[in-house]
Amino acid sequence: MPNVPLVDVRAQYASLREEIGRRIAEVVESGNFILGPNVEAFEHEAADYLGVPETVGVANGTDALVLVLDALEIGPGDEVICPSFTFFATAESIVRRGATPVFADVDAQMLNLDAEDVAARITPRTKAIVPVHLFGRPAALAELAELGLPLVEDAAQAFGAAGIATTGVASTFSFFPTKNLFCLGDGGLVACTEPELAERIRMLRFHGSEAKTTFEFVGYNSRLDELQAAVLRLFLTKLDEWNAARREAAARYGELGLGELCELPADEPGHVYHLFVCRSPERDRLRAALTEAGIGNAQYYLPPLHLQPALRFLGYGEGDLPETERAAAENFAVPLWAGIGADVQEQVVETIRRAARVGVA
Ligand SMILES: Cc1ncc(COP(=O)(O)O)c(C=O)c1O
Incomplete structure (x- = not known):
């Protein structure tokens, strides 16, 4: 182990340990662990923070991307443009949907998608662009939006960055413990600028069902849990x-x-x-x-x-x-x-x- 870590995760929540313990105890006491009041409250608080109408808590940032692409009905035969200089999950989620990732180059200074190179790679099959706000720096959203395709912002590394999440149809977040906003395990979020899309993702995260007895389409089991949401509500205030x-x-x-x-x-x-x-x-x-x-x-x-x-x-x-x-x-x-x-x-x-x-x- 190095004497100095690359990221000291524990240092970030050291001063909050008592309050974290109290919030966890409250959830344990409630016996309500899945899709309860903390997830619902966190979804509203995160939406307010990000300036979007709705967010949906999911199991992790990778699922968040897969769910959005599914909700946009992106699949076999479709192309999605994304950077190659990013974490594997960005392209993996596109392949998981049976679609084809098309890699565009990055801007040398910003290390985010180069809008000119993206434009050159658009074909009639292109269904979306996935800009990544890499290392916490916002991508060139205004330039990319001019290309006229739906933007899905991979914001896994950028909770709190200025100007994100309000341009794309959806933005995805990861709460992996090294992220800017993090939880004590795995967690993720989708932020939607279109409420109908959020509705579909809400159903997709629970097996394509709203009422939990009828299943409208084949979905996933991908939920943010109450314990993580309780901690995230605290961390969001910090x-x-x-x-x-x-x-x-x-x-x-x-x-x-x-x-x-x-x-x-x-x-x-x-x-x-x-x-x-x-x-x-x-x-x-x-x-x-x-x-x-x-x-x-x-x-x-x-x-x-x-x-x-x-x-x-x-x-x-x-x-x-x-x-x-x-x-x-x-x-x-x-x-x-x-x-x-x-x-x-x-x-x-x-x-x-x-x-x-x-x-x-
Ligand atoms: C850019 C990017 N996209 C997606 C993910 C996937 O998030 P998760 O690890 O929560 O599935 C990560 C993080 O690990 C990431 O850095």
Whole structure:
């Protein structure tokens, strides 16, 4: 175990442990664990927070995507454009529906879908675009919306980011414990701008049924549970504070001079820094130095999705998505969480500074 983790999940809820215990005890006392008052209340509170008419709690962020694509009746013969530089679940959900993911390249600065490249990949079979708000940075939604196709925002990494969830027909969230808004296990949410779509997803998450005795269509068993919803209601009240702390920590890396040693993630007001992902052609050496110093670090999406074994059947090859492949070869994440200490960040920067100096010598 590194001395400094990449993400200290426990530090984020340390001050809330008593209140978490109280809320869990309340649910245990109620004996009501599935689709009860906490899920319903959380769905309303999350909808208010996001500025959408309705949200639907589901089992995880992957199911959230599958349910939305199902509700949009996307299936065999359809194409859905998404990035390759993202977590596997983005494309997996499209394949799970029997549809074909079409990978577009990312913008080199933002690491989100490049709208121009997306436009070039639209065909008569394209049924939707899935932009990902990668690492907490909002994708170029206005530009993508101009392309005239339904947008399904994969917002798994971006709860609280500015300007998201109100453009797409639906947005999906994951509450995996490292996410900006997280629960104590698996959980997910779909936010809908169209109430009819939310209605269909609500039925799909319970076997295609509304009344629970008649089954209108074949669905899933994919529900957010009461224990997680009770905790999420508490955490949602802390989210803005946590995201502000993440932004402060991100700014501090700049002040400490990390930008002289590698490329920092481009900042913008809406970015909530799910992860702090830098770039350097010397990535492997810098990572080795961090690991040696006991400092948590990671690289993301190598190989990117278009080169993953499970998706080989799609027929992509090396060189097909140059910016994606360059980002996958150069990126590395350094520790960041809400409440990370300045001393820890100094240690990270000093370790990289020493490694960078050795590289020059
Ligand atoms: C971009 C993205 N999409 C989808 C998911 C899937 O979420 P979950 O792990 O809750 O199924 C994740 C997270 O793990 C993710 O990062």
